Amino acid sequence: MENSSAPPILLTTGNGRRSTPPAHGNNLLGSLIEFADGTTWILTKALSHAKYQRAYPPFEARQVFECDLVNDFDNLFPRIKKAVIKVKYQYMRPLLYNSTSSRAARVKPGGEDKHYWTDLLEEYQDMLKRRLSAKVFIRTLDNVKLAKEMVHLATAPAEKLNTHTTNEILALHHLRKRKCKYTPRLVTSVWRNDVDPGDVQYIPGGYVVCIAMTRIPAESLDYGKYRAYTLEEREEIRRAFKVALTWV
Numbered sequence: 001m002e003n004s005s006a007p008p009i010l011l012t013t014g015n016g017r018r019s020t021p022p023a024h025g026n027n028l029l030g031s032l033i034e035f036a037d038g039t040t041w042i043l044t045k046a047l048s049h050a051k052y053q054r055a056y057p058p059f060e061a062r063q064v065f066e067c068d069l070v071n072d073f074d075n076l077f078p079r080i081k082k083a084v085i086k087v088k089y090q091y092m093r094p095l096l097y098n099s100t101s102s103r104a105a106r107v108k109p110g111g112e113d114k115h116y117w118t119d120l121l122e123e124y125q126d127m128l129k130r131r132l133s134a135k136v137f138i139r140t141l142d143n144v145k146l147a148k149e150m151v152h153l154a155t156a157p158a159e160k161l162n163t164h165t166t167n168e169i170l171a172l173h174h175l176r177k178r179k180c181k182y183t184p185r186l187v188t189s190v191w192r193n194d195v196d197p198g199d200v201q202y203i204p205g206g207y208v209v210c211i212a213m214t215r216i217p218a219e220s221l222d223y224g225k226y227r228a229y230t231l232e233e234r235e236e237i238r239r240a241f242k243v244a245l246t247w248v
Contacts, residue, residue: 025050027198028063028087032070033210035188040071041085041212050199052091053162057117057153058206060162061199062088067212083187084215088165089197090206092155117154121147157193157205165209172213182244184213 034040045066053060067085069077124144132140160166172186191209196202226234 025199026061026063026087026089026202028065033067033085034071035190035210035212037076037188038071038074039069039076039188041067041083042070043067043085047084052201053164056162056164057150058090058158058162059092059154060088060165061091061197061201062086066215077187080187080214082215083212084184086209086211086213087197088162088209088211089199090158090203090208091199091201092203117147117150121151155203157203158207161191161207161209169211172211178247180244180247182216182247184216187212187214 029043029046031043032040033043043065047064047066050061050063053062064084064086067083069081069083072078121144124140124147127140128137128144161169169186169189172184172189175183176186189209189211191207193205193207195208196204197208221237226237229237
């Protein structure tokens with residue numbers, strides 16, 4: 001994967017002018033993205049809404065787009081004219097506190113910028129003011145250190161990608177190397193911290209990741225849809241899944 005040592009990527013709307021950032025989501029649709037390999041792609045269709053990962057910092061927003069290859073002067077992808085680009089970028093926005101929120105995303109009333117790790121940090125720092133055993137004191141110091149690290153990751157530009165994003169890119173590299181025909185194939189990828197996706201929740205200076213991959217014919221299969229199939233059809237799906245899994 002290309003990193004910040006690569007030439008800057010172009011990330012602009014199709015007419016070259018940024019539109020006003022929307023209240024929710026981004027204005028990436030219609031953007032041109034130039035990768036370090038020299039190819040340029042235009043985002044032509046949103047395949048999903050912007051979704052926000054709030055479980056583990058650095059927090060990420062992600063959205064998937066269909067795209068067309070605009071420039072390929074070195075003829076790197078002679079057989080690929082359309083692809084899918086997943087865009088991920090750092091953001092920071094706490095949730096309102098409620099009992100159904102995931103624990104890692106809860107916010108207490110009384111401060112818009114407060115989030116779970118900020119809350120924990122204050123609790124641990126308060127604990128240090130109490131009379132504690134040596135064992136509990138050392139453990140609390142470790143917890144304070146961890147909470148400070150998490151607060152920093154959640155509120156400041158990160159030097160490293162979220163672990164899940166890193167693993168996703170590594171997996172796509174592995175599948176491309178294996179020439180797996182059952183999964184999307186990685187075309188190219190890049191990440192930068194000097195572009196703005198046009199989301200009011202974006203952390204200025206935070207990373208923006210663009211992952212281009214082939215689009216394969218597929219059907220989304222959830223449990224309800226699976227159960228609606230006959231026993232013979234389910235067995236056929238299981239066999240096909242086993243073949244794909246052993247290929248990987």
